[in-house]
Amino acid sequence: MFFTVFLALLVLAAPLLVLAPSNPQADRGMIPVHPNISVYEPGQKAIVAWNGTDEVLILSTDVIAQGDTAVVEIMPLPSQPYEVDQVEFEVFERLHLMVLRHAGDVVPMPGSFKGVEGVEVVFHEAIGMHDVTVVTASNATELSAWIRDFMHKINPSASLPEGLEDVVEDYLARGLKYFALDVVYLTNEYRSVKPILYMFKTSYLYYPLKISSIIPGESSIVVFAITKEKLRETTPL
Numbered sequence: 126m127f128f129t130v131f132l133a134l135l136v137l138a139a140p141l142l143v144l145a146p147s148n149p150q151a152d153r154g155m156i157p158v159h160p161n162i163s164v165y166e167p168g169q170k171a172i173v174a175w176n177g178t179d180e181v182l183i184l185s186t187d188v189i190a191q192g193d194t195a196v197v198e199i200m201p202l203p204s205q206p207y208e209v210d211q212v213e214f215e216v217f218e219r220l221h222l223m224v225l226r227h228a229g230d231v232v233p234m235p236g237s238f239k240g241v242e243g244v245e246v247v248f249h250e251a252i253g254m255h256d257v258t259v260v261t262a263s264n265a266t267e268l269s270a271w272i273r274d275f276m277h278k279i280n281p282s283a284s285l286p287e288g289l290e291d292v293v294e295d296y297l298a299r300g301l302k303y304f305a306l307d308v309v310y311l312t313n314e315y316r317s318v319k320p321i322l323y324m325f326k327t328s329y330l331y332y333p334l335k336i337s338s339i340i341p342g343e344s345s346i347v348v349f350a351i352t353k354e355k356l357r358e359t360t361p362l
Contacts, residue, residue: 155186155198158276158283162194164311170217174351175330182332183212185320190311195279199272200305200323201296201333205261208324211253216320220349243267255321256308263302265294275306
């Protein structure tokens with residue numbers, strides 16, 4: 126069902142296909158739960174399909190870990206997702222071919238937990254290699270404490286990166302009160318994490334970058350934006 130909806134958005138947008146890929150440079154909000162193990166992200170790929178009321182956001186990351194560890198990816202969202210699923214890498218390959226036909230040259234392809242009061246768990250499910258929990262909150266201090274306790278359930282010595290609470294506060298101030306936490310287990314080898322899909326209501330095209338600033342380092346991000354109308358240069362991702 127997830128694929129059907131996504132392809133419907135693609136068909137709707139195809140005659141007026143808008144391409145980013147845009148290629149911003151940004152860090153990624155991936156936090157290792159073992160502080161002594163470094164995790165690097167050489168690249169990210171994202172598909173953002175928006176029809177004016179609903180968005181499909183598909184994310185995949187390329188990851189290198191120095192050892193076996195779990196990582197937590199934090200994704201702020203403008204509303205509660207009504208679908209969460211894992212999809213195949215093939216969706217990026219098919220979209221890349223579609224973009225080539227329509228747009229010419231493009232960038233090449235590179236257990237349930239409650240915790241702190243004031244933070245509500247609205248979704249939890251293990252989906253393939255992803256273990257996704259979605260929470261809603263209105264206070265940055267409470268949410269940061271919840272995330273810390275959440276990570277301590279995996280590893281008691283886990284710590285939060287500096288600046289997380291300030292970044293969370295900024296998202297809350299802009300009205301984004303839903304946060305998806307995706308736990309993925311990594312080994313000490315280069316790998317691409319299978320794409321995760323979120324579907325949610327939004328009145329604007331949305332792709333979060335600021336959350337990436339909580340972790341030092343850089344990675345190359347390729348974003349395919351699919352909309353009914355051409356994006357203006359001022360349209361934020």
